[in-house]
Amino acid sequence: MPIGMLGKKIGMTQIFNNKGVAIPVTLLNIGPCTITQISKQPEKVYANIQIGYEYINPKNLDKALLGYFQKKNIPCFKYLKEYKTNHWENLNIGKIISVKSFEVGSYINVVGLSIGKGFSGYQKKHNFTRGPMSHGSKNHRQPGSIGAGTTPGRVFPGKRMAGRMGHNKVCIKNLEIIKIDSSTNTIIIKGSVPGKTGNLIYIYNNMINQI
Structure with a gap:
């Protein structure tokens, strides 16, 4: 063929x-x-x-x-x-x-x-671990820190974050x-x-x- x-x-x-x-x-x-x-x-x-x-x-x-x-x-x-x-x-x-x-x-x-999976979060798209589920924790499925503050003062391209998943x-x-x-x-x-x-x-x- x-x-x-x-x-x-x-x-x-x-x-x-x-x-x-x-x-x-x-x-x-x-x-x-x-x-x-x-x-x-x-x-x-x-x-x-x-x-x-x-x-x-x-x-x-x-x-x-x-x-x-x-x-x-x-x-x-x-x-x-x-x-x-x-x-x-x-x-x-x-x-x-x-x-x-x-x-x-x-x-x-x-x-x-x-x-296509639609807009997906960090855990589903990149298999990130979740935050503590105990009482008082305010970081269950949040991304956490995405970069340093003063230096470099920006987020590098390609950072794994939430976004559309699938349809590739x-x-x-x-x-x-x-x-x-x-x-x-x-x-x-x-x-x-x-x-x-x-x-x-x-x-x-x-x-x-x-x-």
Whole structure:
């Protein structure tokens, strides 16, 4: 699989192998994706490949995107993703990529947005210890001192404090493909992937150069 694909997370479950051992797995609905653009510069050894995922009604697009798809004579897509790869010789615009390009037993990398936790405090976000809970203590979940007073007289950048938690780009590498169902464009992988059910994910393997 020298190309990347877009898909959505269906959910998690477990399956049992021949020895009766439970394996935690995640179900992913991948593709089909269509190659919408191939950009190759002469001085570069790689090419930029853009893929489209999930058809969309042209009425829901602005004129710029609508003209972009009409010029290339391809359907309109809701999501576009670009990546770099050295294996682009056999690719062309309009080619449809499906889960048939995967192999059972191979390993893939999955990128997605983690679940957002909202505005979180110090204990939840950074695993800080709380203050004494005895009577009279006024420091139960407060941050405490965040820096010196006169010198340096400021708070250094990167200080661990309360703030928004989660909703970050996370990559899980080397997830094994357990099963592939080409009729429903579904694959089952061992382990978990970031994000909630229905989140958009991007998958690729180590053959793609992420430059």
